Amino acid sequence: MWFRNWIRTTKVYLGQYPQWYKCYSPQEMRKNNITFDEYNPTIEACTIVDLLVPTVTSVSLTIVFLIGLLPLIYKCRWHIRYRIYLLKQKQYRKILNEEEFVYWGFVIYSDNDRDWVHRELIHHLEEKEGLPLCIRLRDFDVGKVIVDNIVENMNCSKKIILILSNNFANSDWCRFEFLLAQDRIVSEGLECLVLIMLEEINSNNLNSGLHALITTSSYAAWSTEEPALELFWEQVITAVKYQVNSNTQCLS
Template sequence: MYLLRRHDDRIVDEQHLTYDGYVVYSTDDTPWIIKEVLPNLEEKHGLALCVHERDFDVGGAIVDNIVESVEESRKVLIVLSKNSIQSKWCQFSINYAHRKSLVNGPESLIVILKEEISSRFVSSSIRLLLDPQTYILWPADDEDVDARVLFWERVAARMKGVTGRE
């Protein structure tokens, strides 16, 4: 089970950050996080991710957990979906991460567009994240294995800070 808490106290980089990335997602998208994100980024690419259901301090305030997780992560991976844009906690996480990116640079945010979202549901702050140059679109075709492999390679490269055109 992927949601077991990790106890390895891994140091990610020279700044002694705990995680390579904090993942912002709706709890309604947890099955996709377990099936796709964790195996592809943690297992295949060796990244340490913070996911709220596994890594938040039990009993701690949600706001404190979010702020600490963003602060302890090199990057913030935002999974935008119909579910996440309706979640107040996702909105809070996105706004906090966006504010932090003003100091750390735009490369500290990585946006996955999990599915097409009607513009009528998208707030102005989310609209800023949807510049075609700044997000990676999840391949809709379940049969296109090559597209999904390329997708995870692109996400992992951005998480690791690899630059260059894709």
């Protein structure tokens, strides 16, 4: 447009017949044999919108936002899963029938303490006392959503047994299971909870929730000494067998 206006205002000589000068581009004008004297563009037609800068800026800001968001999502991933569980919680119904329980205890433990769970806990509670336990690697349904596995089996268990150790305190997975168990603890009190302390937990490994639980609750401390070991299993078995009136039951 600036060139067209310049020609008109300065009256630059274009030859005897300006109509001979034809527009070369855009292609539509060339096909239609639009001559220079017929070219009368509007401001809107000549305004070129450069979308490159805003597009690049928008994409860059989106990428930066996502890069900043990903660490936060990773850090809060267990809390996010917990919130998803709360949204799905209404799917689980409550039954008052005591016989609906499948397990005497749902065991929350670190994989690093798995040998102790299988060697000691299962031997004394299941094999010797006949108290079936829900063990994650053994009793969870294959292919089912992991949160559903946890909640359903937890609701099918009379007690929740926490195997406390430094491995437990450092495990995101154990903290997530404990977070799900807190709903049960709140509704039924600490009577549904059995705490087993395998070792003294370092203070730098304790978060506020676990520290409050340990300092306000009784627990059975593991010992390899014979007199203390006998007392330990007596405490654990008594705590697991202690009857609690609960309305949280297994799904049929």
